[in-house]
Amino acid sequence: MDSRTISLVRTTFKAVVAEDDGPERLARSFYSILFTDYPGIRELFPAAMDAQRDRLLKAIAYVVDRLEEPDKLMPFLAQLGRDHRKYGTTDGHYIAVGNSLIKALRTFSGTEMWNDEVDAAWAEAIGVITETMLGAAKAETSPPVWSGRVVEHQEVLRNLAVIRLQMDQPMSYVAGQYVSVQIPARPRMWRYLSPATPANDRGEIEFHVRAISGGWVSPSIVGHTQIGETWLIGAPLGGLGVPRDPDRAMVMVGCGTGIAPLRAQLMFMATRRANPKVHLFIAGHHPCDLYELESLWQLSITNPWLTITAITESEDNPWWYMGADLGIPPGIELRVGQIGKIVAGYGAWPDRDIQIVGSAPVVQTTKFRMMAAGTPTENIRHDPLF
């Protein structure tokens, strides 16, 4: 795509979403056009569409923002295409989605903004996206979906569970990647989760899940998962992972269940002979959120390349926490305060490969603080925030 095409696509999208309720109205209009013009497609989507609408807009915004960075965008779209095989998507579905999106954008842009040139620019952009996703999906030989039987469900906190599954066949993923998951109690409501263990040829996989208040899926996982039930798991996604260069020291910041993909990488690294220095900041809002501190401290004892600092935003546990004080293992520094401020307080980390994992606000504020302290943006990696 040339710069003119990219600029037209970006300008129209930004103009539509900048209006009052623009994102919400665009998403509603897109789905109503899609389900009216292509009724057969409705069954691929969940009955409750609120979370779906939000994710669609974030995903389009993510793609539009990266049109000028094909080296990042193309691998992302290829992964997305491989992941979409779990829906049984066909060429026809892609055409339906593309046509409906253009129709919805045209409706909201109005005749002044939407002309033939804009129409052609969007058609080209959607063509590139479709071709990349479909091409990757068709070329992939791994299963479109794995199934996993729950073999263990451990409620670590009232609102957080560790779930272990035995997959029907091993999945090959890079430690640090994430997958989409569907649980039997919530059909068609796929959610992203990050494996907390590296890939293995036994097909074992572990997830750490926090129940989000008012959420459709996570409270059900934490509160109602049954041993023996079967989950579906889509193809791996994401660009986190240990850098290939063994001399490139790392900083990892994981807040809450954001520790999961970092733990997977550290476990993988512990099996290698040589590793770069890693400074891990394991963070939580309350001391009880540092549920993985003890096991990661054990890992650091036998792996001197790993340094751990614990951060909590509050000194006290929440009122509902009835468990024992987890304590801070010897040799681990505990800092209390705002996560980004503390990490950035160590300096700019100019030569480090940096990964930040956690909820969107934690990732954004930590990244902002680090950039303000002089950390080069290109050194910071995180998953898409949707």
Ligand SMILES: Cc1cc2nc3c(=O)[nH]c(=O)nc-3n(C[C@H](O)[C@H](O)[C@H](O)COP(=O)(O)OP(=O)(O)OC[C@H]3O[C@@H](n4cnc5c(N)ncnc54)[C@H](O)[C@@H]3O)c2cc1C
């Ligand atoms: C790349 C990636 C990896 C992820 N890995 C994990 C993981 O390993 N473990 C894990 O527990 N979760 C993980 N998540 C989050 C997970 O995918 C779900 O978004 C989360 O569990 C909420 O789903 P839900 O169905 O319960 O809530 P939904 O029904 O989707 O949302 C309900 C409401 O809660 C809001 N909401 C959603 N997430 C949060 C949040 N984190 N904090 C505050 N409000 C929120 C939504 O905006 C919405 O208003 C990951 C997300 C991404 C993008």
